[in-house]
Amino acid sequence: MIETFTELAALRERVRGWKREGLRVAFVPTMGNLHDGHFSLVQLAREHAQRVVASVFVNPTQFGPNEDFAQYPRTPEADARGLQAAGCDAMWLPSVETMYPYGVEATVRVQVPHVTESLEGARRPGHFDGVATVVSRLFNQVQPDVAVFGRKDYQQLAVVRYMVRDLAFPMEIIGADIVREASGLAMSSRNQYLSASERDQAAEIRRCLVAMAEAVGAGQSREAVESAAGERLQAAGFAPDYAVVRRPDLTVPDEGEVGPKVALIAARLGRTRLIDNLEFGT
Numbered sequence: 001m002i003e004t005f006t007e008l009a010a011l012r013e014r015v016r017g018w019k020r021e022g023l024r025v026a027f028v029p030t031m032g033n034l035h036d037g038h039f040s041l042v043q044l045a046r047e048h049a050q051r052v053v054a055s056v057f058v059n060p061t062q063f064g065p066n067e068d069f070a071q072y073p074r075t076p077e078a079d080a081r082g083l084q085a086a087g088c089d090a091m092w093l094p095s096v097e098t099m100y101p102y103g104v105e106a107t108v109r110v111q112v113p114h115v116t117e118s119l120e121g122a123r124r125p126g127h128f129d130g131v132a133t134v135v136s137r138l139f140n141q142v143q144p145d146v147a148v149f150g151r152k153d154y155q156q157l158a159v160v161r162y163m164v165r166d167l168a169f170p171m172e173i174i175g176a177d178i179v180r181e182a183s184g185l186a187m188s189s190r191n192q193y194l195s196a197s198e199r200d201q202a203a204e205i206r207r208c209l210v211a212m213a214e215a216v217g218a219g220q221s222r223e224a225v226e227s228a229a230g231e232r233l234q235a236a237g238f239a240p241d242y243a244v245v246r247r248p249d250l251t252v253p254d255e256g257e258v259g260p261k262v263a264l265i266a267a268r269l270g271r272t273r274l275i276d277n278l279e280f281g282t
């Protein structure tokens with residue numbers, strides 16, 4: 001079975017041992033309830049290191065008061081089996097007390113400016129503070145040489161890169177491609193909140209992203225593209241939070257600007273909030 005660590009000292013000892021042997025260590029942070037999207041992160045991690053550690057921790061500080069922290073699915077046994085099959089060497093399974101020894105309210109918080117202000121950051125106040133706070137701790141706990149994050153959480157990846165550069169964490173950050181179901185729906189632990197018919201409907205998000213990229217490529221204005229996407233999502237039964245075109249650093253592109261861009265959507269379908277994105281123009 002995969003080695004599972006719940007004590008920080010034991011995890012550190014294992015990682016130190018690997019490093020003494022000259023092995024490169026990769027890290028995949030997760031909140032568990034793992035699916036093929038997560039396993040693809042582990043596989044990518046394996047390509048960049050000889051040992052892979054994955055963490056499973058549902059982080060209370062990144063959920064808002066009305067979000068799904070209590071309901072978030074927790075499946076550690078299945079996660080351990082899946083990680084083992086994906087080629088992971090160790091699972092880090094800290095308790096809330098290990099992660100936040102002074103308690104969640106009294107914890108040292110990491111706040112990343114600028115890149116957190118728009119989109120998810122604007123809709124989910126405090127979310128990225130919680131992500132930066134836990135990811136910085138996880139990095140200090142695991143001390144990897146490289147860490148892998150999915151590009152589905154596009155803004156999260158930008159936040160992590162900003163933090164790593166600014167706080168000089170001695171590690172490389174790798175963004176992994178989005179893994180999709182056959183319908184085009186991006187894999188997410190939250191997809192299991194969807195009913196069967198909502199799951200079919202949810203594939204519209206990807207189609208809408210493709211249409212946005214094509215419309216920008218055909219010379220339509222950003223504002224026209226964004227408002228058409230919002231209307232399309234509403235007509236398909238979604239309550240969109242945003243459907244926007246941005247530069248890779250998430251700033252607003254000038255009209256007619258050439259170069260790489262990303263279309264990003266966040267929309268609710270019933271009680272489920274879905275996010276997805278598509279990079280284009282590269």
Ligand code: PAF
Nearest residue numbers: 029030031059131134153
């Ligand atoms: O993307 C996630 O699953 C989480 O935000 C992360 C990076 C594991 C931090 O809790």
